[in-house]
Amino acid sequence: MSDFISNIGKYLPLFFTAFTVTISLALISLVLATVVGILVGLINTTKSKNIFMKLLRGLANIYIEIIRGTPMLVQILFFCFGVPAALRPITGFTWASVGGMFTAGIVVLTLNAGAYMAEIVRAGIESVDSGQVEAARSLGLPYGKTMTKVILPQAIRTMLPSIINQFIITIKDTSLLSAVGVAELTNNAKTISSMWSSQTLLLYAFTGLFYFVICFTLSRVARLLEKRMSYGR
Secondary structure (H helix, E strand, C coil): CHHHHHHHHHHHHHHHHHHHHHHHHHHHHHHHHHHHHHHHHHHHHCCCCCHHHHHHHHHHHHHHHHHHCCCHHHHHHHHHHHHHHHHHHHHCCCHHHHCCHHHHHHHHHHHHHHHHHHHHHHHHHHHCCHHHHHHHHHCCCCHHHHHHHHHHHHHHHHHHHHHHHHHHHHHHHHHHHHHHCCCCHHHHHHHHHHHCHHHHHHHHHHHHHHHHHHHHHHHHHHHHHHHHHHHCC
16 A cells, blocks of 8 residues: 555556546536537427428437447447548548547537436426416417527426436547546556556555545535526426
């Protein structure tokens, strides 16, 4: 243990660099996933009988079911290796041409979190009393303004704790990107352990501490927000 403490200092810069990569992956993908989730969630809550909207709802449901019904690691391998292998002969596409595996990781995390965010948005919208929609439409508000001015501001109260929980899940999911060489925390620990094999147990415990601090902090924030919002109801 004393040997670990005395020598870990030289590896700390690598840990903090990897920590930055992990947080960047989670933040960027969650912002993009929120956009995807809102769009897909709104599509799934529309009652329009328009054929085009029915088609969109069908595609949205297929997307959600596929993402939620397959393992994250399989999705990573599919998008990081399968998609380039299929597109390369036709378009010459490789992930290296658009930012490497970091970009691929953001795409996978976005698509994965987006499916769950869509369900969070759908549940949040459906939690708002339907009378609110009817009242807004009776005042002449179009669907778009009804959602942005009336429904979403109320739904966000229900959605916010779940969004934070999804952020926690996404942070933990970044560790799976070590399978494709993204230089995040888990991959960093694997690299260091190959050079310092006598301290593998403590290295992975130290890596876990980074995840624990982030996730524990965010879970406390989620609980605090949930309590404060429940007081306001």
